[in-house]
Amino acid sequence: MALFVLFGNPVSHSKSPLMHNLAFAGLGFDHCYTRYLLEDGTKLREKFLSLGLAGINITVPHKEHAYNACDELDEFARKVGVVNTIVLRDGKLHGFNTDATGFLKVVQGFGEKKSILFLGAGGTAKSTSAILRDHGYSVTILNRSAARLESYREDGFECATFEEFIPREFDLVINMTSAGLEDDSLPAPLELLEEVVPTAEACIDVIYKETPFLKLAKEHGKPTKDGSDMLLYQGIIAFEHFTNYRYSFDEIYPHMKRAFEI
Numbered sequence: 001m002a003l004f005v006l007f008g009n010p011v012s013h014s015k016s017p018l019m020h021n022l023a024f025a026g027l028g029f030d031h032c033y034t035r036y037l038l039e040d041g042t043k044l045r046e047k048f049l050s051l052g053l054a055g056i057n058i059t060v061p062h063k064e065h066a067y068n069a070c071d072e073l074d075e076f077a078r079k080v081g082v083v084n085t086i087v088l089r090d091g092k093l094h095g096f097n098t099d100a101t102g103f104l105k106v107v108q109g110f111g112e113k114k115s116i117l118f119l120g121a122g123g124t125a126k127s128t129s130a131i132l133r134d135h136g137y138s139v140t141i142l143n144r145s146a147a148r149l150e151s152y153r154e155d156g157f158e159c160a161t162f163e164e165f166i167p168r169e170f171d172l173v174i175n176m177t178s179a180g181l182e183d184d185s186l187p188a189p190l191e192l193l194e195e196v197v198p199t200a201e202a203c204i205d206v207i208y209k210e211t212p213f214l215k216l217a218k219e220h221g222k223p224t225k226d227g228s229d230m231l232l233y234q235g236i237i238a239f240e241h242f243t244n245y246r247y248s249f250d251e252i253y254p255h256m257k258r259a260f261e262i
């Protein structure tokens with residue numbers, strides 16, 4: 001039996017243990033996945049080894065510490081400097097970023113939509129904007145404050161604050177902020193959203209519930225998707241790494257999906 005853990009602070013709300021344990025049980029693995037409240041991210045590597053873990057997921061606020069804890073990194077994780085999945089192989093910690101690959105799959109589910117407006121410029125936007133650009137999408141980043149946009153500008157993304165933004169048509173408008181997670185706020189001023197939502201083909205949110213942003217999109221008759229599939233897909237891709245690619249994405253999918261139906 002191998003032990004897998006989610007490291008984060010907080011971790012009590014997470015669906016990941018249920019997702020992975022359902023897939024382990026459903027696919028015949030004698031493994032167990034649990035959560036671990038890690039307060040000091042600099043202790044991540046030490047904890048991983050002292051607990052005798054086979055693999056971990058990492059959530060807020062330790063994804064950059066996880067990057068620093070690894071011996072080996074996959075190419076994309078190395079590029080973005082953020083890791084949410086680590087697997088022990090031959091005594092070494094191998095790091096991956098499955099948030100971004102999972103999100104790419106969500107966006108690809110909308111077909112050939114090439115121009116994307118990101119509302120928000122935090123950590124999740126960082127890795128997902130990079131992977132989308134690598135796959136030929138054009139991503140514009142809109143953010144409330146100017147400070148966070150600097151690194152995106154240096155990376156060559158088109159960026160604007162709410163004040164600077166000149167509205168135009170985008171295929172997809174995506175809420176990458178935490179607005180609507182624990183309050184009723186919109187990710188950008190209503191007047192601005194009323195310029196970009198009606199002309200979009202669809203709207204996506206990374207938060208896994210119906211946010212005020214998704215409600216607005218529905219009022220305009222737009223197809224929408226909340227953050228559940230992003231969470232599910234990153235979990236399936238992490239599971240592929242945990243179990244050494246024995247089962248395909250499509251084989252893991254029905255088992256892990258049950259966590260969203262219980």
Ligand code: NDP
Nearest residue numbers: 120121122123124144145148177178179187206227230231
């Ligand atoms: P960060 O703290 O790194 O960044 C937050 C971003 O949201 C910043 O751009 C911030 O703007 C903006 N923001 C916050 N509140 C508001 C507001 N009221 N109005 C406008 N902008 C606001 O967060 P993360 O990138 O780590 O996470 C973002 C979201 O993604 C969270 O809701 C998280 O739950 C979700 N998430 C979902 C996942 C999934 O699997 N579905 C996986 C990972 C994250 P400013 O710079 O001005 O402060």
